[in-house]
Amino acid sequence: MRFSRRRAVAHPMAAALAVAATLAAAPLQGAAEAAPKEPRYALVDLGSLGGTAVFGLGVNNRGVVVGTSRTSTATRPQIAFRAAGGTVTSLGTLPGSTFSRAFEVNVRGEAVGEAFTASPEVSRAVFWDASGRMTDLGTLGGGSAVANDLNDEGTIVGSSSTAAGTSRAFRTGYRRALSALPLPHPELAGASRATAVSDGNHIVGRAPVPGGVSQAVLWRGGREPVVLGALVPGEFSEALDVNKLQTAVGESVVGETPTGTAIYHAAVWSDGTARDLGTVNGLRNSRASAVNDAGDIVGHASGFYNFPTIDGTAVLWRGTVGYDLNDLVVDLPAGWVLRTAESISSKGQIAGYATVNGQTRAFLLTPYKG
Secondary structure, eight states: OOOOOOOOOOOOHHHHHHHHHHHTTOOOOOOOSSOOOOEEEEEOOOOSSSSSSSEEEEEEEEEEEEEEESSSSSSEEEOOOOOOHHTEEEEOOSOOBBBBBEEEEOOOOEEEEEEEEEOOOOOEEEEHHHHHHHHOOOEEEEEEEEEEETTOEEEEEEEEEETTOOOOOOOOETTTEEEEOOSSTTTTOOEEEEEEOTTOOOEEEEEEETTTEEEEEEGGGGSSEEEOSSTTTTEEEEEEOTTTTTEEEEEEEEEEEESOEEEEEEEEEEEEEEEEEEEEEEESSEEEEETTTTEEEEEEEEEEEEOOHHHEEEEETTTTEEEEEGGBBTTTOOEEEEEEEEEETTOEEEEEEEETTEEEEEEEEEEEEO
16 A cells, blocks of 8 residues: 655644634644544545546535536536446436536435526526436526535525526525525625535525625524624635534635735634634645534645646645645555545545546545555
8 A cells, every 4th residue: 555645734824823813713722632543545536427527526425426527528518427336327407508517415316506508508506306307496586596505304505696686595495496595684785605504404605794795604504694704804705514513614815915816715613713724735725615524624725716626635624634635545546636625424435526647537535444
């Protein structure tokens, strides 16, 4: 077996640390406390629908992965897929369309995501049942919508345009109408978005707050919203996942480059406090995409914000320690660079995507027991 040396975690930038002190951030483990045992993983290449770019986006507790895959060397068609038992199955898209993505899958094998209409191209929130049959979930009165997550209880969340032209966070269920989630400040204009829902129906996303920005929001039990705040007061933040203990993770602006480009760091919100997770390998930006019920967090770090395939590296945060996932894979195949981890199940399996000799490949990581 070949194991790489774990790379050191970079400290958050000085400006973020100064702000964190004023935030009374979540208590960190003591300096003398032993770091958690370094985990190891086995990697599975999930295959594709025939194309050169495959993105693993969601995984359930049975190791079923969903995402999107090109079907040829061209950028279109790009179609949602389900991967299970060594087989990759197309989930299709709307009639005449060439684009769909599945973002998450629950324990029953049901999935949600988006599919474009044919002409004009408009995103629609869609649900796939366990057999792969697709249903358009409708909208809040506008023309477009996207379903970002669902839980094992069948609650679905996302965002939709309204008849007034704004975008609102929603919750729904299969065969139920979409319902707009309440805003923390109804008097403020701006878009809201629901990104994830846990078992127990805790929902997270973002919504407008005073100061002209949007910040991370938690809808406890899917009801009244609580603003989670940001690592730097008054800056943008967004929660991207939440577990049943109401621990939320996401990203928050911590500063900017000399040219004025925003810098984002992965954040975790728990017990009313926000903590900067930092980054790895000296990379400027980081994002926490998912958290499981054990508190393990996955995401990526990158120099170019929101483009992990350029120079990103997949990251696991356990406790206060961040790991480059490339260093934790047993016998990582030559040429593989894990770029981002997008989802983690309660059993610790991780879905994401990598670059391999100029192609993008979806992967599943399983805790290694050898």
